Amino acid sequence: MRLFLNDFRHCSNVFITRQFSLSYRNSNLFQSLYNHFQYGKKAKKLALERGIDLNNLTPEQRIKLQSVIQLKKTFRVVNVVMALMAITGTVIWFRRRQSRIEINKEINEEFQPIWMDLKYFKEKCALIKNYLLPEQIIGKLNEIEHFQFNSNDCICASFPKSGTTLIQEIVYLIQTNFDYESAKKIDISERFAFIEWPTVKLQKFPQNQQRFFKTHLPPTFFNESFTKAKIVYVYRNPKDVTVSLFHFLRSINIELTYSGPWNQFVRSFLIDEVYYAPWWRHVNDYYAMNDTICCISYEDLLRDFRGSVRRLAKYLGKEKELTEEQLDKLEKWCSFDSMKNNPKVNYDWFKDWGFVKKSFSFLRKGQIGDWLNHFDVQQSKEYDQMVSTRLSPLIPPFNYGISQEDQQKLYDFDAKRQT
Template sequence: MPDDQIVSSRRLLVPVKGIPLPDHIAEGFDAVSAFCPHPSDVLISSYPKSGTTWTQEIVDLLLHNGDAERCRRASIIKRHPFLEVSSHLFKESGLALLKEMDPPRVIKTHLPFQLVPDGFWENKCKTIYVARNAKDTVVSYHYFHQMNQTSPAPGPWEGYIQKFMRGQLGYGSWYDHVKGYWEEREKKNILYVFYEDMKENPRREVERLMKYLDLSLSDDVISRIVELTAFMTMKENPMVNYTFLPKTVFDQSISSFMRKGDVGDWKNHFTPEQSAEFDEDYKKKMKQVHIPFRTQL
């Protein structure tokens, strides 16, 4: 049995300050909330299925000068602890892994802005937020919920879209999540990255991340990082594709953790009626803010 996991069965969602979180995360949330990072720590945040793992791997390669072997030193969950995850899901909780590591550390979270421990802002930690358009996110999240045996069963697609629009999925409302970080990005020095921009011009976005991290790498190293983080390359990399978890956690015979990685795949899933209803709802929820999402390239 791989040492990265222990269990599992479908879990329930429990509200924490109004945000539905997996029960095993909600149970230990006080300890997560009290976590105090080092000022040199880097936080990578996103709503689930928005390009988190992709961004993590780019950052790891940037920090290790494009050394592919160095970035295969351990699975992604051990290199970049998942802040809020509990030992009910993996052998060690995110907090336990962080205690074993010396700063600077790269830390992953899916928490909405208001649930991120205050220490990240008090210590002025660098924070990278990666956001993906709502339609592709809901499609990817639906597939993820089918294969993730530790999450609530997603149910049929037509009902799942309604849950997404109502914010009734794990980590709550996508709309509030992306708006929360967007509205705080300047005050908190958050680098806001769009999945669609990464797909359109990966080199440009890798260079943006490099500059934000105060690094300076050669053009050759940047080119290598772009190649190493291409979708199909990562899909075959056992340190990032989550095949290190057993079927009792992620059953990838149902759907791959890294499924397609496309922009615009939503067109293969939404009916015209569903798309129209979703667009109308989107306009209402996003009318107070202009975040330049793109649903196709």
């Protein structure tokens, strides 16, 4: 029972899957209850075969079978507890099922989703407002659309695996006047509310205090109050995004996992069939707000940390508080090695919860140009084509960790090798 309660505590996501499963991994509450009942029935039968009536024992039998009697009493308590757990589980399942039915009805009426099964992706997706969203978050869209932001709020937005955690830590420390003590004590997932995550109840966050949010949703899913908040959008070159996202989705055990090969994932990214796609529209939509929000590239954060932080601090209205000494400490605190070894930001607790494989590393490499170890020439050219034809010309050229001249040399070399 203790093990079950521990699993129950750490797997609230189990109850929000579309199967409405009451199982955790391979265990089933009702099967366990049935097996327990059968075991007790078998034990009673064996006792009767030996001429022992457990309900009508002689004084001598009571002395000899004292331990068995105690065990019988224990079984009764366990039976009651397991029955109560089964009833509770059934009630939870039913209520969540009814809630999901109502939510799906609202979603279907308001957003008219087009449901899709993506190749090698475990989670079903819905095409809504020209974006492909995982089923897990669809039920939150109505709540998000009506949620009110204010000028005290700070939102870190990004396409997945674009430098979200790094920008969160920087923003949090700047906004809290470099409160490293709280950053040491509180997990980043608690400091920032993940807006679209199913278990996050947005209405629980009071408006009269500073609130920190993160999201991967495009701006089209928010109401007009969204722009009242301080919005920091971090973006990254699409080749490194693809590599990082591929390794992440292959490492997780929850519904969002991807089980296919690398080449298929590249193809899926190019045809806009990954979570939160299209990537290019995601970047375009946020960059179109560049006059009122702060857009910053992950590559700039790595290559010109101090300059990028100064620009960010100015946007947040904290440039006067930013000293050289603070910059020195912040740069060291937010270095890749420091972040990777920081238990409050590296998400190693996912391993304890069973969300990811034991080999999982949320902060994998944190470098520019890792795509060179994965892409072939044709794939690289297709990404170049996507960027040149679909991305807004207002967006500065990406840093791919290799110069355009050297990249072209690689293309030319490959062309000669093919002839």
